[in-house]
Amino acid sequence: MVLCFKRIALCWSFVHIAVSLQLQQQPLIPGLNASNACQKACSSLLRTFGGKTDYPSLPEGFSETYFSQQQREVVPACVFLPASPEDVSQALQIIKGHQCHFAVKSGGHAMSAGASNAPQGVTIDLRYLNQIDLADDHLTTSVGAGTRWGEVYRRLEPLNLTVVGGRDSQIGAGGFVLGGGISFTSRKRGWAFDNVKNFEVVLANGSISNISHTSHPDLYFALRGGGSNFGIVTRFDLETHQQGLFWGGHKFYLLSDIAERKKSMGIVYPFNWTPRWFTQKFSAWGVQAACRMGYCSTVKEIAQMLESYSRGYSDPSGQIILSFAFVPKVDVYLVCVNLMHGRPEPYPPVFKEFEAAKNIYSTTRITKMTGIVAEVDWMNKIGYRQSWATATFKISVPFLSKLVDIFIAETDPIKHVAGFLPSLILQIITKDEISAFRKHGGNALGISEDEGPLLLLNDAIRYSDAADDEKVHNANDRFMNRAVALSKEMGLDHRYIYQNYANQTQDVFAGLSPENKQRLLQIQKRHDPERVLSRLQPGAFRLQESADLTMQGRFKS
Structure with a gap:
């Protein structure tokens, strides 16, 4: 039995197998072909930056750098690999000038097609923005947005230091922090975005700004809950803490x-x-x-x-x-x-x-931290297809018991799907974590301590075959609809939708407090009146007045 159950360590595993070269020959997102605008944008990037732009061919092994099979199947028109914030700034102006859609890749761990890989658009791959600079006083670590968390931990661990970062070493800093960033140390330190002292950001107008709670309090607020709608972050200056074993x-x-x-x-x-x-x-x-x-x-x-x-x-x-x-x-x-x-x-x-x-x-x-994240890496095998959804509830033992019944009812009929491994993942958003949301004037979530503790649910299904997409997604949708309906029936529902677990049919900004969403919209009007960063990133979670998931639905994993 012991040998049998050693395989059980796949239980918190999400992901899968390498894609064949044949899949790279044609776009697999229906209805989104390389527009003349994007071809012109790619040509302009190539003329301006030379070898930093891969066009018309893609970098060798590029698709294999993504976590989910759905992202691996996306074929961008070109890939741009900046080496500095100035590169990002200039590239954004070129892309904006041609009105080409784009996506920004930090680590490529998002599960939905199009989230960080632009189908027949420009994918901005931040892999070379991977600095890890520890301040002389050891109180701040500057981390490039393309850095993976395993590299950060390996740099800081010999000094008995750490930052609030990802729980999988392959996750990139950028998307993780902007999505909230729950860490192994979050109950004590708060979430990652509340541990950022300063964001280095390329704004929609191309300017490079350093955003802190004192220099730009409105943008600092917006970057802690507003996702990628306010700029392309190129560096995070993170609070750094003492940490041993x-x-x-x-x-x-x-x-x-x-x-x-x-x-x-x-x-x-x-x-x-x-x-x-x-x-x-x-x-x-x-x-x-x-x-x-x-x-x-x-x-x-x-x-x-x-x-x-x-x-x-x-x-x-x-x-x-x-x-x-x-x-x-x-x-x-x-x-x-x-x-x-x-x-x-x-x-x-x-x-x-x-x-x-x-x-x-x-x-x-x-x-050590590297030992823990290595174990998570071993479980999170990359290259599988993924179907995720998330919701937040108040905690109740009878509710949890009924959730498991719904999970069994929806997964048992499809359990023979190839590569099938469903997980009902539960985490507590503790009052300790919620109290940290108030740091530096508060983040955009709008959750108060009297609402906690809360139960964060992630229904994650991995599988292998694209032919099973509809079957798996429908089962996941049914589970989540039933779970939310049950929570409302029992008076346990909560509005919050955690960005890093959401799929692209979920309106994550409806999960913010109404007043904070309105505040974000006002900040967006001031700093990006043309909504460039929302409009031209259709695979990202878009901030807008009303929920319009039409474009996001096109990228549903």
Whole structure:
């Protein structure tokens, strides 16, 4: 059983397999062909910047730098690789002058087609804006927007320093920070965008500005929740903190009540002589045997552990990510919990319930940040197709229990899809984190402490075959619609939509407080009256008066 469940560590995994060269020969986003405007923009970039522009061919291995298969399938008209903020400024004016659509790539970890790769437009790849400069006083680290978080941690770790950054080493700084940026240290330090002292930004008019809460308080506010609508960020000056060893890792728990839940929903598997049927039966017997030995918990017990963590110990060093997942190879639903503590202290009191419950496999140990993110990298295999959606709720054990039933009901009918691995990922937005939203005049989310703690849900499905897109997306949509409807019925709904987990049919700005959305629109009118950064980035989340997801829907993953 141990060998079998070592594969379970795929449970918090999202992503997949390399794309064939044949896919690079034609655009795979229907209805969006290389316009004359974009061809002219690419030609102009090539004349101006020479080797910094790849046109008409693309850089070797370019598609493989993206996390999701959907992004890998996008074919831009050209790729521009700036080496300085001045390059970005000049390129933006060329692109704007030709009215060509574009996308900005930091690490390429967004899952939706078009999010950071412009179909038959200009993709601005920031990979060479990868500086990591630590100030002499060790209080600030300047990080280029194209830097990946693993590089940042490797630079700071020997000095016992860290910043609030990504939990996967391959994620780029740019999109992560602008989307909010939940870190392994966020309960203590806040989210990434609230730990930025200064943003170096190319604005819509081409000017290069340094934005802080004292120099430009309106833009500083807008960059903490407004996404990519206010400029192309080229550098983040990040608060830097002392940090030694961590304790953490992943623990895996079996569930004793899944069969009963399936039966209550009418999910049965008639007898037939197929390998799949025998896998289901042997897995069920294996789970029953493990449960008799005390290695199982119920969904309700797991939900109570998470609820207890959210309201219990006020230990800002403890962070949890909890996932309900289905593992097709062994036909088992189980729980994966990522525990992380900012001190090298095994099982501090904040995690006492998770220590008491028997697990079937654990990777917890004393380690460095690089060790933790390497483990996440190992789980997050790149190159798969992805379907994500997100929502935020108030916390309730009965609600969590019903969520799992909906998850089973919507994933079980499609569990034989190639490469299928669905995860219902749950995180707590703690009151500690929400209190940090007030730093430097407050960010744009408009969430107050009396609204917390909150439950952040990410329904993430990975799979392999484009032929299954509709089937998977429909299942994900049904799950999210049912989850939101249930939350409203139980009085547990909340407006917030976390940008870094949202798909491009979700209106993330409807999730802000109404007054903050209006404030963002006013700032946009002052600094980008032509809405260049929203209008010409159709794959990004666009700030506008009313929800118009027509263009975003074209890029739905």
